[in-house]
Amino acid sequence: YNETNGVAIYPTPTIGGVGLLKNINNMMTFNFKNTENIIAVIGETSGHLSQSALIYDVVGDKKGPPPQINLKAEKKNGLFVSDLIKGKLVNAVHDISHGGIIVTLAEMCMASNIGAKIKVTGSNIDKIKYLFSEDQARYLIEISKKNLEKIKKIANTKNIKIDIIGKTQSEIFEVENDLKISVKELKMKNESWFKNYNKN
Numbered sequence: 001y002n003e004t005n006g007v008a009i010y011p012t013p014t015i016g017g018v019g020l021l022k023n024i025n026n027m028m029t030f031n032f033k034n035t036e037n038i039i040a041v042i043g044e045t046s047g048h049l050s051q052s053a054l055i056y057d058v059v060g061d062k063k064g065p066p067p068q069i070n071l072k073a074e075k076k077n078g079l080f081v082s083d084l085i086k087g088k089l090v091n092a093v094h095d096i097s098h099g100g101i102i103v104t105l106a107e108m109c110m111a112s113n114i115g116a117k118i119k120v121t122g123s124n125i126d127k128i129k130y131l132f133s134e135d136q137a138r139y140l141i142e143i144s145k146k147n148l149e150k151i152k153k154i155a156n157t158k159n160i161k162i163d164i165i166g167k168t169q170s171e172i173f174e175v176e177n178d179l180k181i182s183v184k185e186l187k188m189k190n191e192s193w194f195k196n197y198n199k200n
Helices: 053-059 071-086 100-112 127-132 145-157 183-199
Strands: 038-042 092-095 115-118 139-143 162-169 172-175 179-182
Touching: 038 071, 038 145, 053 100, 053 127, 071 092, 071 139, 071 145, 092 100, 100 115, 100 127, 100 139, 100 172, 100 183, 139 145, 145 162, 172 183, 179 183
Parallel strands: 115 172
Antiparallel strands: 038 139, 038 162, 092 139, 115 162, 172 179
């Protein structure tokens, strides 16, 4: 239980945390709630790929530092998203972590059986870096059109970075000009990988 390939794991400091939800009505889930809603990224994307799922698992490069942690940004962006939830201004929220924006988006689609169409615009970062980087202190949120301007105004007041990247749609998970797959097929591939992996 404490070794891999016959080598003991390194000593690992671990911190456990438990949050208290004072009002059950403020509970938020990450599954999309409806089609034609807006999808936005909260937080700064710098394009850090070292130690990301793409580079580590797909490319096979184990070198390089993990993304830097900015505790001030973590707190600022976290409190901003928390305030949006309390104000009933967002429909779904998911932290962006392992796999970056593209994996987070896929998880939200699979959890809801609702598709998404996104386009990387207004960014000077390479598309691959934007979609797969694992920069910290970021969230994907689903917004009803009626709440968009209010959220943008609050974000501007609090100096929070917000990128509008697309909208929810029925059945299809789509990155413009690069990827198009049904949510049904996405779920099938996600749920069958381990069985197929064991066949090799």
